[in-house]
Structures are given as C-alpha cells and as structure tokens.
Amino acid sequence: MSAEMILFIPLAILAVVTAIAMLFSRNAVYAALFLITNFAAVAVFYLILSAPFIALAQITVYAGAIMVLFLFVIMLLGAEQTGRTPSSWWLQPLSLVLGLILLGEALFFVFSQRGAFPAGGAPSPAFGNPVMIGEVLFSQYLLPFEVTSILLLTALIGAIVLSRRRA
Amino acid sequence: MVPTAYYIGLSAILFTIGTMGVLIRRNSIVIFMSVELMLNAANLAFVAFAHAYQAVSGQIFVFFVMTVAAAEVAVGLALIVAIFNTKQSIDVDQMNTLKG
Numbered sequence: 001m002s003a004e005m006i007l008f009i010p011l012a013i014l015a016v017v018t019a020i021a022m023l024f025s026r027n028a029v030y031a032a033l034f035l036i037t038n039f040a041a042v043a044v045f046y047l048i049l050s051a052p053f054i055a056l057a058q059i060t061v062y063a064g065a066i067m068v069l070f071l072f073v074i075m076l077l078g079a080e081q082t083g084r085t086p087s088s089w090w091l092q093p094l095s096l097v098l099g100l101i102l103l104g105e106a107l108f109f110v111f112s113q114r115g116a117f118p119a120g121g122a123p124s125p126a127f128g129n130p131v132m133i134g135e136v137l138f139s140q141y142l143l144p145f146e147v148t149s150i151l152l153l154t155a156l157i158g159a160i161v162l163s164r165r166r167a
Numbered sequence: 168m169v170p171t172a173y174y175i176g177l178s179a180i181l182f183t184i185g186t187m188g189v190l191i192r193r194n195s196i197v198i199f200m201s202v203e204l205m206l207n208a209a210n211l212a213f214v215a216f217a218h219a220y221q222a223v224s225g226q227i228f229v230f231f232v233m234t235v236a237a238a239e240v241a242v243g244l245a246l247i248v249a250i251f252n253t254k255q256s257i258d259v260d261q262m263n264t265l266k267g
Contacts, residue, residue, distance in 0.1 A: 095190030
C-alpha cells in the first residue's frame with residue numbers, strides 16, 4: 001500500500017462521515033461545522049491531486065467566506081433547532097430508496113468503466129501551481145473570467161435588493 | 168498512486184449524500200448546504216480528471232464553479248432571509264403559497 005493510499009483512506013472516511021453527520025445533525029450550526037470539516041478534507045484531496053491553488057481557494061472561499069455567511073444567517077434568524085416534521089410519511093423512505101439507486105448506478109458506472117480512466121502518472125512539478133493557473137486563466141479563459149465579474153456584481157445587487165426592508 | 172476511479176467513486180458518494188440531504192431535510196438552510204456539498208463533489212471529480220489527463224483546464228473550471236457558488240449563496244441566503252421576514256419560518260413545507 002502506497003503512502004498516498006494510506007493518506008487517502010482515512011481522509012475519504014472523514015469526508016463521508018462528516019457529510020453523513022451534516023445530513024443527520026438536528027442543529028443547523030453543527031451541520032455547518034461538519035460541512036466545514038468536509039470542505040477541509042476535500043481541500044487536502046486537492047493538494048494530493050497537485051492542485052494547490054484550488055486547495056487554498058477552497059479553504060478561503062468555501063470553508064471561509066461561504067460557510068461564515070451560512071453561520072451568520074443561521075444565527076441571525078435563530079434557526080438552529082430544526083423540527084423534524086416530515087409532511088408525508090412516505091417521503092423519507094422514498095428518498096432513501098432513490099438515493100441508494102442513484103449511488104448504486106453511479107458506483108456501478110464508475111467501476112465498470114474503470115479501465116477507460118487514464119492512470120494519471122506523476123505530473124510535472126509545475127502542474128497546477130498558481131503561475132500556470134494564472135497564465136491559462138488570463139489568456140485562454142480571459143473572457144469567462146471577465147464575465148464572472150458581471151455575475152458577482154449581479155449577485156451583489158440582487159442580494160442588496162432582496163434584503164432591503166420594504167417601506 | 169491512488170487510482171482515478173477511487174476519487175470519482177468518492178465524488179459519487181458525496182454527491183449522493185448531498186442529494187439525499189435535499190430530499191430528506193425540511194430546513195431550507197440545510198438543503199442549501201447539501202447543494203454546496205453536491206457542487207463540491209463535482210469539483211472533486213473535476214480536479215481528479217484534471218490530474219489524470221494532465222489538463223489544467225479542469226482546475227480553471229473548478230475556479231469558475233466556486234465563483235458561481237459564491238454568487239448563488241449570496242442570492243439564496245438573501246432569499247431565505249426575505250422569506251423568514253414574511254413567514255417567520257424557513258421550513259420548506261411552509262412555502263406552499265404557490266400550491267394550486
């Protein structure tokens with residue numbers, strides 16, 4: 001068993017367990033904290049997959065900015081305790097069955113097509129470093145990058161308009 | 168060397184947990200967090216394939232997905248706050264005004 005495999009298995013278990021804990025925790029604050037742990041575990045996967053820039057963006061943008069916004073709204077609304085009142089008795093068993101079917105199909109597809117995936121040898125040391133990302137981002141993907149700024153501006157204005165108190 | 172299929176399998180598991188969160192939970196903030204989990208699972212698949220194909224474009228796409236997720240969270244949480252201000256609840260079962 002290689003060193004990467006020894007690192008992969010506990011991290012995969014951590015990611016799956018925190019995701020399931022998020023799914024079943026009653027307190028929304030705990031759910032948010034479990035999700036932050038999950039994002040941190042996935043950030044370590046990005047580091048293993050030679051994507052250090054994406055890993056740090058994951059920590060700052062996802063685990064930092066987005067989840068702080070979530071925690072802020074949860075505490076602002078006082079919505080920590082979530083009553084478990086399913087509207088129909090068949091809703092939860094049905095969603096469990098549908099989810100298991102989805103998981104079974106996805107795993108069957110992945111592991112039956114396993115031979116088609118490239119093996120992925122060790123990439124060059126420069127692969128995925130911020131210099132390379134920046135060069136591709138500001139040459140080949142310049143237009144999508146600029147459109148992103150318009151998207152963020154639209155989201156900013158939309159959030160302000162939605163949260164404005166009506167007279 | 169971890170095979171690419173393991174990463175894609177983990178991504179599928181995380182995506183399914185996110186889907187079940189959307190289906191099972193009634194708190195709209197937790198549903199929103201489950202959507203974030205699904206986006207994150209898709210990002211993991213992107214980075215795994217970028218590593219396997221030695222293509223940096225996959226990582227660029229993850230960057231764009233993160234931007235869209237940030238915009239989505241800003242608008243979505245503003246919507247949730249607006250709904251809470253009118254209904255005093257964020258339970259999705261209470262949001263049935265459009266029901267015919």
